[in-house]
Amino acid sequence: GENVEQHPSTLSVQEGDSAVIKCTYSDSASNYFPWYKQELGKRPQLIIDIRSNVGEKKDQRIAVTLNKTAKHFSLHITETQPEDSAVYFCAASRSSGGGADGLTFGKGTHLIIQP
Amino acid sequence: KAGVTQTPRYLIKTRGQQVTLSCSPISGHRSVSWYQQTPGQGLQFLFEYFSETQRNKGNFPGRFSGRQFSNSRSEMNVSTLELGDSALYLCASSLEPNTDTQYFGPGTRLTVL
Numbered sequence: 196g197e198n199v200e201q202h203p204s205t206l207s208v209q210e211g212d213s214a215v216i217k218c219t220y221s222d223s224a225s226n227y228f229p230w231y232k233q234e235l236g237k238r239p240q241l242i243i244d245i246r247s248n249v250g251e252k253k254d255q256r257i258a259v260t261l262n263k264t265a266k267h268f269s270l271h272i273t274e275t276q277p278e279d280s281a282v283y284f285c286a287a288s289r290s291s292g293g294g295a296d297g298l299t300f301g302k303g304t305h306l307i308i309q310p
Numbered sequence: 311k312a313g314v315t316q317t318p319r320y321l322i323k324t325r326g327q328q329v330t331l332s333c334s335p336i337s338g339h340r341s342v343s344w345y346q347q348t349p350g351q352g353l354q355f356l357f358e359y360f361s362e363t364q365r366n367k368g369n370f371p372g373r374f375s376g377r378q379f380s381n382s383r384s385e386m387n388v389s390t391l392e393l394g395d396s397a398l399y400l401c402a403s404s405l406e407p408n409t410d411t412q413y414f415g416p417g418t419r420l421t422v423l
Contacts, residue, residue: 196369200411229411238314238400238414239353284353297343297355298412 197222199287201301209309214275216304218285219267226285228261228268229298234281242283243270272306280308312337314403314415322421329390331418335382335403342384343412344376347398354400359384360407388420396422 198221208214229244245252245268246260252259256275261268273278283307286298289290317335323329333335344356355368359378376386382403388395398419402412 211377231414238416240414241411244411277366291367297366298345298353299355300345302352 197215197225197287197289197299199285199299199301201285201304203210203304204302205307206306207307207309208275210275210277212275214270214272214279216270216283216285216306217267218269218301219265220287220299221266222287222289223263223266224289225299228259228289230270231284231285231286231300232281233284233303239284274279275306275308277308277310280306282306314401314413315402316399316415316418318418319416320419320421322423323391324423325391325393327391328387329391329420330385330387331399331401331420333337333386333401333403333415335384335401336413338380339403339405339413341404341407342378342382343402343404344384344386345400345402346370347417348396348398356386358407365407385419391406393422396420 201218224233231239232237232242243257243259244263256273258271282303284303285301288298317332330410341360343358345353346354357367358365362378373389378384398417400414400417404412
């Protein structure tokens with residue numbers, strides 16, 4: 196089955212700086228890659244996603260890049276703010292929406308924004 | 311539009327008991343997936359239902375089961391509870407299995423003593 200590795204497990208950045216979180220996946224058939232943000236005690240919330248027919252997607256301060264050949268994708272957050280502090284999860288699945296195979300998640304990155 | 315709801319939010323059980331958790335998807339969503347979240351294993355896929363049928367199941371023992379009703383509401387059941395079943399159980403809904411975005415509910419925090 197699919198295996199998703201996520202790095203780093205903890206990331207501390209100064210407010211205003213950029214943060215990058217990286218994930219690799221093992222199943223070349225995976226074609227949907229969402230990123231979720233989970234604040235303490237709250238539900239995971241989708242912040243951005245990308246499909247395998249696109250190399251990059253951007254939404255305001257958040258962007259995701261995908262390299263299908265290398266089987267890795269990354270989350271980029273620019274101009275970080277205190278409210279960006281949370282745990283971020285990457286995920287992969289064979290069909291958009293998580294379909295029959297479900298989403299396979301990385302272990303998460305605890306992003307800490309230092310004031 | 312109301313989000314995904316789960317009941318109960320918190321549950322305490324003892325080893326050997328069984329438990330049933332409930333999930334109501336976003337109105338109009340027909341696919342419901344269940345995930346287990348623990349500090350050690352992270353988020354793991356349990357199973358997914360669409361049109362009252364389980365389409366796939368993750369790597370969990372047969373003690374974990376579920377079902378979906380005609381109104382798309384779903385329940386999951388865990389029998390013969392073990393200490394290791396203590397976790398946050400999250401359900402997520404999407405319009406259909408192969409469409410975009412799974413929306414998560416707040417989860418049910420299960421503690422097994």
